[in-house]
Amino acid sequence: xxxKLTLVKVGGKIVEEAxxxxxxxxxxxxxxxxKVLVHGGGRxxxxxxxxxxxxSRMVDGxxxxxxxxxxxxxxxxxxxxxxxxxxxxxxxxVNALGxxxxxxxxxxxxxxxxxxxxYGFVGDVKEVNADLLASLIRQGIVPVLAxxxxxxxxxxxxxxxxxIAGEAAKALAKHFEVTLMFCFEKxxxxxxxxxxxxxxxxxxxxxxxxxxxxxxxxxxMIPKLENAYQAIDAGVKEVIITQASDIHKNTGTKVFVSxx
Amino acid sequence: xxxKLTLVKVGGKIVEEAxxxxxxxxxxxxxxxxKVLVHGGGRxxxxxxxxxxxxSRMVDGxxxxxxxxxxxxxxxxxxxxxxxxxxxxxxxxVNALGxxxxxxxxxxxxxxxxxxxxYGFVGDVKEVNADLLASLIRQGIVPVLAxxxxxxxxxxxxxxxxxIAGEAAKALAKHFEVTLMFCFEKxxxxxxxxxxxxxxxxxxxxxxxxxxxxxxxxxxMIPKLENAYQAIDAGVKEVIITQASDIHKNTGTKVFVSxx
Numbered sequence: 001x002x003x004k005l006t007l008v009k010v011g012g013k014i015v016e017e018a019x020x021x022x023x024x025x026x027x028x029x030x031x032x033x034x035k036v037l038v039h040g041g042g043r044x045x046x047x048x049x050x051x052x053x054x055x056s057r058m059v060d061g062x063x064x065x066x067x068x069x070x071x072x073x074x075x076x077x078x079x080x081x082x083x084x085x086x087x088x089x090x091x092x093x094v095n096a097l098g099x100x101x102x103x104x105x106x107x108x109x110x111x112x113x114x115x116x117x118x119y120g121f122v123g124d125v126k127e128v129n130a131d132l133l134a135s136l137i138r139q140g141i142v143p144v145l146a147x148x149x150x151x152x153x154x155x156x157x158x159x160x161x162x163x164i165a166g167e168a169a170k171a172l173a174k175h176f177e178v179t180l181m182f183c184f185e186k187x188x189x190x191x192x193x194x195x196x197x198x199x200x201x202x203x204x205x206x207x208x209x210x211x212x213x214x215x216x217x218x219x220x221m222i223p224k225l226e227n228a229y230q231a232i233d234a235g236v237k238e239v240i241i242t243q244a245s246d247i248h249k250n251t252g253t254k255v256f257v258s259x260x
Numbered sequence: 261x262x263x264k265l266t267l268v269k270v271g272g273k274i275v276e277e278a279x280x281x282x283x284x285x286x287x288x289x290x291x292x293x294x295k296v297l298v299h300g301g302g303r304x305x306x307x308x309x310x311x312x313x314x315x316s317r318m319v320d321g322x323x324x325x326x327x328x329x330x331x332x333x334x335x336x337x338x339x340x341x342x343x344x345x346x347x348x349x350x351x352x353x354v355n356a357l358g359x360x361x362x363x364x365x366x367x368x369x370x371x372x373x374x375x376x377x378x379y380g381f382v383g384d385v386k387e388v389n390a391d392l393l394a395s396l397i398r399q400g401i402v403p404v405l406a407x408x409x410x411x412x413x414x415x416x417x418x419x420x421x422x423x424i425a426g427e428a429a430k431a432l433a434k435h436f437e438v439t440l441m442f443c444f445e446k447x448x449x450x451x452x453x454x455x456x457x458x459x460x461x462x463x464x465x466x467x468x469x470x471x472x473x474x475x476x477x478x479x480x481m482i483p484k485l486e487n488a489y490q491a492i493d494a495g496v497k498e499v500i501i502t503q504a505s506d507i508h509k510n511t512g513t514k515v516f517v518s519x520x
Contacts, residue, residue: 075340077339078338079338079339080331083416086360087414090414091413095365096364098362100358103346103357141364148343150346150347151347153351156343
């Protein structure tokens, strides 16, 4: 039987402020067993770009990454945010190892083709090499993944943190029984956007499609749930959508695939 | 018998310009066997600090690292420079893994005590944990080390790259027969500073002391050679001082300790 592994994805907001970061690191440290942390950092990147006089342009919540912006996200995600988290976890005796997709060739991606939008140096993941990572995890290492990949031709590429989390979870599912936890600002997927306590405890694909059709689930929650179903189809044991302060509890919305 | 490992330390100048970086990566990739790369990045840090309106203050070639400067070096050394090197090596099929001293708790340091000078967030290395690193190296991983450590209390610390190289070499000497290569702008230690071809092929401690007394060896070369003798005393097989473009050749100045 495979051993359990928890992969937690947290957005930028949580890891960019000292108080919430500190709480997150304590909660994450208290998760038993094997684990991986995937982080964002968009707010810090936007703030750093502004200080450097670089305009941040977003389309549908995705950052247009020109060469200057690529340098900003490489240093902010891969350096500032990542190492801050790693040092914080080490202080809690969690043996963290910060990585991007370039490190150990963990994730090779291809620069997104230009269609209606030219996203610039943004990578779509093509290959995940998690065997060595799995062996490191078994040796007690806790990988901390920044939302960056590389093209195996010498270039870093900006990559969505939800995608990194989903791809890492799928690749690690060959080695572990993976719980993938997506954190966002709410307690879970809400039945009523105005009521924070209306968390849907479990949602299967049919219910998801129904809620989307009815407009109950909308916006950024749709790709998040689509990612979740894809991960389960690819072997991830369970996906939980919750808030960062609940990662050590058994709450949030459990996403599952109904038996056919 | 221990297997061979080559640890190359290159300064910022080489890794910060596309042409020299590209040449370095090719030369480094052609070194056979186990290897480690340690890099600087001071010029990029100074340039980035200037763009952010942060003044760079140096005392005896060491950077005064206030909190803002610590953030700059963390993102520039740990992110921008490190990941650029890692992606470049991956393109040459070198399975690079970028790390700071915080990652896998590789190097714990203590904030330098304030004496005549307050260097700020600068770390003096106290503990190196290289056993897991050695096992990774045996699995084909090539560590790329940024000049940053941590205090195991949640803080990154700026640390001299020569020190990182020396400490890593000493710790890895328990596992490998280590050649430590310090690169700088000259072909080796020169007998005549005006003559680039006056490389001293070998230098023992007595000759070193004599040359220092005579003023032949001066400035930054003195701590570099002191570091080298310390490394040899601590078990490193040989130390070579050379220029970056010669790392794949058997040239430069070999530093050795005379038998007592």
